[in-house]
Amino acid sequence: MKTEFEKPSLSQATPTEQVPSRPQRGWTMTDLCKVLAFFITLAAAFVVGLLLFLRPAVSEVEGRELTAFPEFTWERFADGTYFADITTWYADTYPGRDRMISMQHRLKELYGIRQEQLIKPPTTPPEDEGNVERWSDGLYIKGGSAFEIYIYDDEKASRYAEVLNLARERMPNVTVYSMVVPLSYSVYMNRKEWESIGASDAADSIARIYGKMGQGVHTVSVLPELMAHQKDYLYFHTDHHWTARGAYQAYRALCREMGIAPKELEDWEHLTFTGFFGSQQSKVPDVALKEDYVEAWVPSATNRMTVYTWDGDQKIVADDWPIIRKETGNGAEIGCYYGPRWKYNCFIAGDHPLTVIEKPRLQDGSKILVVKDSYGNAFSPFLVDQFQTVYVADIRSFVGRMGISLPEYVEREGITQVVFVNNINTVSTPWLVGCMEGLLQ
Amino acid sequence: MVFSALFFLFFFFVLCMALVYVHKSLRGQNAVLLLFSLIFYAWSGPMLLLLLCGMTFLCWLSGRILGRVTSPAHRRLVLAGTVTLCVLIFCFFKYTGLLVSTLQTIFRFESAVPDIVLPVGISFYTFQLLSYVIDVYRGQTPPQKNYLMLLLYAALFHQCVAGPIVRYSDICAELQCRTVSLSNISAGITRFSLGLAKKAILANYCGTLVASALAADKLAGASAGTVLLGTVFYMLQIYLDFSAYSDMAIGMGLMCGLHYCENFRYPYCADSITDFWRRWHISLSTFFRDYVYIPLGGNRKGRLRQVFNMFVVWLLTGFWHGASWNYVLWGLYYFVLLTAEKLLLRKPYAAVALWRKILRRCFVLVAVWFGWMIFYFEDLSLLGTAVSCLFGRNGFWDMTSRLTLLNNLFFLLVAVAACTPIVPTIARRLHRAGERAVLWQGVAGTVSAVMPVALLFLSFLALVGNTYNPFLYFQF
Numbered sequence: 001m002k003t004e005f006e007k008p009s010l011s012q013a014t015p016t017e018q019v020p021s022r023p024q025r026g027w028t029m030t031d032l033c034k035v036l037a038f039f040i041t042l043a044a045a046f047v048v049g050l051l052l053f054l055r056p057a058v059s060e061v062e063g064r065e066l067t068a069f070p071e072f073t074w075e076r077f078a079d080g081t082y083f084a085d086i087t088t089w090y091a092d093t094y095p096g097r098d099r100m101i102s103m104q105h106r107l108k109e110l111y112g113i114r115q116e117q118l119i120k121p122p123t124t125p126p127e128d129e130g131n132v133e134r135w136s137d138g139l140y141i142k143g144g145s146a147f148e149i150y151i152y153d154d155e156k157a158s159r160y161a162e163v164l165n166l167a168r169e170r171m172p173n174v175t176v177y178s179m180v181v182p183l184s185y186s187v188y189m190n191r192k193e194w195e196s197i198g199a200s201d202a203a204d205s206i207a208r209i210y211g212k213m214g215q216g217v218h219t220v221s222v223l224p225e226l227m228a229h230q231k232d233y234l235y236f237h238t239d240h241h242w243t244a245r246g247a248y249q250a251y252r253a254l255c256r257e258m259g260i261a262p263k264e265l266e267d268w269e270h271l272t273f274t275g276f277f278g279s280q281q282s283k284v285p286d287v288a289l290k291e292d293y294v295e296a297w298v299p300s301a302t303n304r305m306t307v308y309t310w311d312g313d314q315k316i317v318a319d320d321w322p323i324i325r326k327e328t329g330n331g332a333e334i335g336c337y338y339g340p341r342w343k344y345n346c347f348i349a350g351d352h353p354l355t356v357i358e359k360p361r362l363q364d365g366s367k368i369l370v371v372k373d374s375y376g377n378a379f380s381p382f383l384v385d386q387f388q389t390v391y392v393a394d395i396r397s398f399v400g401r402m403g404i405s406l407p408e409y410v411e412r413e414g415i416t417q418v419v420f421v422n423n424i425n426t427v428s429t430p431w432l433v434g435c436m437e438g439l440l441q
Numbered sequence: 442m443v444f445s446a447l448f449f450l451f452f453f454f455v456l457c458m459a460l461v462y463v464h465k466s467l468r469g470q471n472a473v474l475l476l477f478s479l480i481f482y483a484w485s486g487p488m489l490l491l492l493l494c495g496m497t498f499l500c501w502l503s504g505r506i507l508g509r510v511t512s513p514a515h516r517r518l519v520l521a522g523t524v525t526l527c528v529l530i531f532c533f534f535k536y537t538g539l540l541v542s543t544l545q546t547i548f549r550f551e552s553a554v555p556d557i558v559l560p561v562g563i564s565f566y567t568f569q570l571l572s573y574v575i576d577v578y579r580g581q582t583p584p585q586k587n588y589l590m591l592l593l594y595a596a597l598f599h600q601c602v603a604g605p606i607v608r609y610s611d612i613c614a615e616l617q618c619r620t621v622s623l624s625n626i627s628a629g630i631t632r633f634s635l636g637l638a639k640k641a642i643l644a645n646y647c648g649t650l651v652a653s654a655l656a657a658d659k660l661a662g663a664s665a666g667t668v669l670l671g672t673v674f675y676m677l678q679i680y681l682d683f684s685a686y687s688d689m690a691i692g693m694g695l696m697c698g699l700h701y702c703e704n705f706r707y708p709y710c711a712d713s714i715t716d717f718w719r720r721w722h723i724s725l726s727t728f729f730r731d732y733v734y735i736p737l738g739g740n741r742k743g744r745l746r747q748v749f750n751m752f753v754v755w756l757l758t759g760f761w762h763g764a765s766w767n768y769v770l771w772g773l774y775y776f777v778l779l780t781a782e783k784l785l786l787r788k789p790y791a792a793v794a795l796w797r798k799i800l801r802r803c804f805v806l807v808a809v810w811f812g813w814m815i816f817y818f819e820d821l822s823l824l825g826t827a828v829s830c831l832f833g834r835n836g837f838w839d840m841t842s843r844l845t846l847l848n849n850l851f852f853l854l855v856a857v858a859a860c861t862p863i864v865p866t867i868a869r870r871l872h873r874a875g876e877r878a879v880l881w882q883g884v885a886g887t888v889s890a891v892m893p894v895a896l897l898f899l900s901f902l903a904l905v906g907n908t909y910n911p912f913l914y915f916q917f
Contacts, residue, residue, distance in 0.1 A: 027624040030886040034893060038630045042451065043459075045450070045901075046452060061906075090447055104906055111849050112849040112852060114848050
């Protein structure tokens with residue numbers, strides 16, 4: 001011990017002067033191969049990480065923009081967030097990320113027996129819900145399909161019904177229809193199944209919601225029509241929307257309520273877009289869901305519409321677009337990319353504040369307004385052949401963007417029928433119901 | 442920065458190792474390690490680096506003084522002053538928030554709880570520096586003349602933020618004189634890649650399952666099965682995560698010719714609570730043993746004093762783990778268990794019947810599992826909710842518990858196996874059995890050479906799309 005104390009600082013000592021070192025075994029060929037393989041792999045990963053031009057900006061698998069390189073500020077430098085952001089940027093945009101994520105998802109399938117999965121939302125929705133587009137009570141995955149769960153809430157149901165009653169009151173000269181669309185679980189699962197995952201009885205819930213609406217609101221029962229065709233492809237496996245086939249059954253139910261004869265699917269041109277992986281797949285990227293395809297039926301009278309949308313200068317501009325966009329891929333025409341995640345946007349080009357479809361040959365003055373969430377996108381094209389003008393207003397953006405209330409717009413345009421098309425989870429999302437209330441002020 | 446960040450793996454670490462290996466002189470290697478350690482630490486906030494450098498300077502100065510002063514009274518004074526100052530700085534950063542909020546609750550006064558950023562790794566490097574000063578005072582290690590060398594010891598990125606708590610006396614010789622051999626690098630690569638895989642593939646995924654099963658807003662409606670699975674996954678996560686960091690630190694150390702102490706020895710295979718703490722976070726247990734328990738008198742001053750000494754050690758252990766009362770409760774829980782074991786359970790433990798041994802191991806596992814429940818819930822009311830759920834408040838088994846188990850059954854088996862020595866034991870036996878067969882040697886050699894790269898690739902897959910990459914030790 002004494003000699004060690006007297007040893008001078010050894011920072012400059014050569015290895016030959018070293019203190020007794022640990023016994024070391026000699027190296028083997030395996031050691032050499034291991035060291036070479038490991039460091040060559042790391043060096044390759046290092047070089048790939050430096051190839052900035054290979055770094056993606058968007059993740060197709062996750063359906064989001066990837067983290068951008070952070071901007072430098074002294075404040076962020078001092079508290080370390082600048083460095084933390086660089087670390088995030090580096091990982092988030094690493095070349096080949098999407099392919100690796102897909103491989104990881106396939107690997108995770110081996111973690112257990114995964115025919116069925118139940119994914120509950122991580123937190124309750126915030127009160128203001130400003131950033132929550134739509135709330136659901138979880139996902140149940142079975143047989144390669146993701147089912148959204150709905151839980152009935154009487155208070156929320158009452159508020160939605162009050163909004164419809166207000167619509168009737170504020171637009172006394174039009175016929176108001178309410179169409180609450182059930183979720184896929186209520187069509188494809190039996191009572192025992194949906195009870196076991198804690199979901200509510202959709203038929204009973206819709207009946208209760210309709211029961212709270214006044215006499216003047218025409219309620220449209222969609223569930224029986226859907227149940228009668230439950231063997232059909234009515235809802236997507238990987239997306240929270242219904243398919244156009246599902247929407248067609250709702251169209252038939254509306255026609256019955258209106259007292260008009262519905263057209264048959266065979267009357268329209270039929271299109272199919274394959275390779276669709278929708279919003280639910282993005283929520284559970286590590287679960288292999290069944291690939292979807294999007295079917296669309298092109299209106300006979302016209303396939304053109306005027307879309308009022310928000311341009312880069314934050315002004316409303318009117319554009320002439322197709323109702324059913326036939327091409328997929330990079331859509332230069334509407335500036336919208338229909339990648340695997342976005343194929344549902346082939347219906348009326350997705351969500352926009354207002355869409356107006358004029359049928360040039362018909363001059364009977366029939367005008368219908370669809371006030372909708374995104375379920376209305378697949379539904380609206382079916383109305384085109386039977387009305388002179390079909391207006392489609394999005395509940396989230398109509399008032400904010402168009403600068404006019406719904407009753408004023410209805411009066412100005414001489415609209416005689418208004419259909420509210422919303423899925424049952426929209427009814428449970430206070431922010432969205434608040435948007436609808438805002439439409440009527 | 443954490444070891445399981447892609448930026449660390451594919452940029453920082455590669456650059457650091459390349460520069461270390463480029464330098465043939467030890468001085469150059471140490472300079473590279475110091476530079477990269479300071480960058481690594483500054484990555485969490487450059488201002489926090491000043492604290493690390495300042496505390497190291499204080500301890501370096503104290504060591505130098507202790508090396509020159511011979512009067513015992515003066516030496517004691519220097520030691521007491523340094524330890525007090527270090528502990529005060531440590532407590533200020535770590536416990537001011539807890540102190541103010543507790544006083545607020547008791548005396549009901551209005552005041553904002555100060556938002557003091559906890560410097561990452563402060564619990565580890567403070568203890569390392571304390572061990573240095575005390576060892577110099579005791580004459581167990583010479584004082585370090587070169588400040589930068591002591592800074593390298595305190596800041597070395599391998600172990601600075603998540604341990605193990607390496608004693609200066611264990612590493613001073615190697616910091617100053619070492620050789621980096623190919624066999625050491627090879628062993629380090631194996632250890633590092635195993636640690637990385639434990640963290641990236643197993644621990645992180647356990648973490649997502651825990652977050653889902655024990656989410657505060659859903660706990661009140663959870664079934665017993667869900668809470669049980671969530672807490673079992675947490676038990677797995679905390680071991681896999683923590684031991685993974687130690688594995689990676691030990692592996693990186695080996696790659697640089699440094700040998701750090703082992704920090705875990707399959708703690709869930711312990712046959713008593715005492716044995717558990719001999720296997721869990723060994724560097725912390727031995728720190729408290731050598732610098733608190735034994736100086737207080739250990740078991741040499743009577744039974745009552747021993748119990749008191751244990752109480753102090755476990756109170757401090759609880760506080761060390763985090764600035765929240767649940768950690769203190771967790772420490773005291775172990776004090777009760779260990780005291781009971783030492784005073785009451787000696788006879789039952791002496792029994793050799795197989796069923797009694799199995800029962801004892803089961804008891805240890807259950808006791809440790811419940812300890813992790815106390816550790817997990819910082820909000821003690823949530824702990825109460827979880828316990829009531831375990832007693833079937835919302836039923837014992839439901840769809841969520843059934844699917845959580847089924848969906849992750851094979852993963853669970855692998856994670857449990859990773860907490861036991863089963864795989865190394867099988868590998869060792871296979872190796873022994875086929876030692877003389879040339880074909881076997883070829884296969885074993887190939888597997889050994891390829892395994893780190895395969896684990897690196899699998900870890901990369903797990904990390905690349907995983908936003909859930911928690912660092913559990915920020916509160917330490």
